[in-house]
Amino acid sequence: MRVSTAQFYFQSSQQLTSKQSSVNDQINYLSSGKRVITAKDDAVSYGTLAGYKDELANIEKYQRNIIQAENRNSLQDISFGNAENLMQELKRIFTQANNGTLSDQDLESLAEQARNSQAQLLDIANTKDETGGYIFAGYQIHKEPFSLQLDNTVTYQGDSGVRELQIAKNVSVETNQPGDVAFSNIPNEIGDFSANYIQNESGFSVNNATITDPSSYDTATNPPDYKFTFSLPNDLTVTDANNVVVVPTAPYTAGQTIAFNGIEVQLSGNPLPGDEVNISPEQNISIFNTIKSAIDWMQTGSTPTNPLQHEVDYAEILSQLDQGLNHMTTRRSESGIRLQLIDSQESNHADSELTLASGKSNIEDLDFAKAVSNFEQSKVALQAAQQSFVQVKDLNLFNYI
Numbered sequence: 001m002r003v004s005t006a007q008f009y010f011q012s013s014q015q016l017t018s019k020q021s022s023v024n025d026q027i028n029y030l031s032s033g034k035r036v037i038t039a040k041d042d043a044v045s046y047g048t049l050a051g052y053k054d055e056l057a058n059i060e061k062y063q064r065n066i067i068q069a070e071n072r073n074s075l076q077d078i079s080f081g082n083a084e085n086l087m088q089e090l091k092r093i094f095t096q097a098n099n100g101t102l103s104d105q106d107l108e109s110l111a112e113q114a115r116n117s118q119a120q121l122l123d124i125a126n127t128k129d130e131t132g133g134y135i136f137a138g139y140q141i142h143k144e145p146f147s148l149q150l151d152n153t154v155t156y157q158g159d160s161g162v163r164e165l166q167i168a169k170n171v172s173v174e175t176n177q178p179g180d181v182a183f184s185n186i187p188n189e190i191g192d193f194s195a196n197y198i199q200n201e202s203g204f205s206v207n208n209a210t211i212t213d214p215s216s217y218d219t220a221t222n223p224p225d226y227k228f229t230f231s232l233p234n235d236l237t238v239t240d241a242n243n244v245v246v247v248p249t250a251p252y253t254a255g256q257t258i259a260f261n262g263i264e265v266q267l268s269g270n271p272l273p274g275d276e277v278n279i280s281p282e283q284n285i286s287i288f289n290t291i292k293s294a295i296d297w298m299q300t301g302s303t304p305t306n307p308l309q310h311e312v313d314y315a316e317i318l319s320q321l322d323q324g325l326n327h328m329t330t331r332r333s334e335s336g337i338r339l340q341l342i343d344s345q346e347s348n349h350a351d352s353e354l355t356l357a358s359g360k361s362n363i364e365d366l367d368f369a370k371a372v373s374n375f376e377q378s379k380v381a382l383q384a385a386q387q388s389f390v391q392v393k394d395l396n397l398f399n400y401i
Contacts, residue, residue: 055356058169059349065165066346072175073338075135079124080182080332086117086124087325090291093117094321097298098314104301111298118291122146122154125183134158136179145179146288152295154288156184167345173338177331185284186327189319193224193263193279200277203308204269205315209279216262222246225280226263230271287324293317 097110125136125146133141139161146154158179164172188194191210211217222240229237230252238247238260246260258265265279294317297310304310 056353059353059356062167062349063346066167066342066349069165069167069173069175070339070342070346072129072135073173073335073342075127075129076177077332077335077339079127079135080328080335083121083124083328084325084332086121087287087321087328090114090117090294091318091321091325094294094298094318100302102302107298107301111295114291114295114298118288118295119148121183121291122148122288125179135176136182138176138178138180139163146183152292154286154292156180156286167342168348171341171345173341173345177334182331183288184286186287186290186320186324188282188285189316189323192281192283193226193265194282194285195316196225196278196280197309197312198227198276198278200275200306200309200312202269202272202275203312204267204271204275204277205312206265206277206279207268208264208266210264211262212259212264213262218261219281222261225278228258228265228267228277228279230273230275232273234271234273236271285320285323287327290317290320290324294321 093110093113097107102110126144127135129135134143134145135141137143137145137158140158143157145158146156148154156179160178160180161176162178163175165175166172190206191208193206193209195206195209222244223242225241226246227239229239231237231249234252235249236247236252236258237245237249238258239245247258252258252271254270255266255268258267293313297313297317300310
């Protein structure tokens with residue numbers, strides 16, 4: 001068979017290139033420590049590896065979200081814990097103020113302590129996270145959510161937005177509690193209405209005022225506020241905001257339930273003729289309004305105009321402070337529940353990551369002993385091909401003449 005010089009060089013070049021490529025591949029395997037680098041190494045294993053890598057990348061993303069979610073909820077947990085301590089201190093101050101032996105100066109001193117606690121609670125409500133965003137502002141993270149007004153009321157300027165982070169394929173966790181839910185929407189101790197006593201010579205009080213049948217509660221026909229008026233001998237009349245009678249004048253028995261327009265009201269005490277009270281819709285009361293009421297009560301001094309009404313106000317404020325403290329505990333528990341979910345999911349990811357990493361390793365990790373042997377074989381084959389080429393390329397027919 002005739003072999004031309006050009007054909008010989010072409011075939012030799014292909015052979016040398018192939019042998020060199022084999023050596024280079026073995027070097028890549030050894031340097032990377034991987035058996036499967038590209039699809040040509042093992043198409044089936046390469047596809048499986050892609051799945052492993054995608055899952056591991058997802059876990060890495062979820063773990064970043066977990067760190068952020070854990071930081072935010074931990075900060076809320078600490079904030080509500082501090083708020084609980086402040087509410088307990090406010091209760092102590094307010095209880096101490098209900099001491100008939102205290103002077104006006106003593107009461108003013110306690111009121112000042114309460115104002116300091118209010119300022120600290122306001123600072124907690126305006127807490128920032130590590131990015132400088134307000135954690136109790138809803139979506140308005142760059143706007144201070146709570147501000148103290150000149151009349152000592154506190155207004156909320158955030159919204160009700162709740163942010164979430166995905167911490168697993170089908171699991172998301174909330175990372176904030178909006179300020180209105182955290183500090184403004186404290187359930188009203190007496191129900192769905194608040195009481196405003198117009199005249200109270202007997203020391204009676206509204207124990208409960210609740211909407212029990214929403215379908216019968218029609219504010220268009222009978223708009224609140226509702227006025228309860230007591231007259232001789234012991235009659236009660238209830239009118240709405242338009243002065244329309246909703247409960248006709250009838251004898252009142254202490255402790256009875258007064259039901260009308262889907263509402264039930266219970267009073268305590270024995271009202272005297274001339275006593276009047278208005279109830280206005282108010283399902284939730286801001287914790288800051290309750291603190292303001294407590295401060296105002298203490299600033300009334302040791303000789304209030306109506307001591308009986310003063311005691312009624314004290315009992316209602318103290319009950320609402322209790323409600324505020326319970327609310328802070330509930331909000332803190334909510335953060336704790338989220339942290340438990342985060343910890344559980346973090347543990348799940350750790351287990352999954354270990355399993356996936358092991359499976360990935362079994363497929364792609366290199367058998368170094370075998371790889372070194374293959375490398376040596378490829379190197380020998382390359383050297384043999386190079387030596388053969390050198391010897392054959394110099395052969396010439398004239399060498400045999």
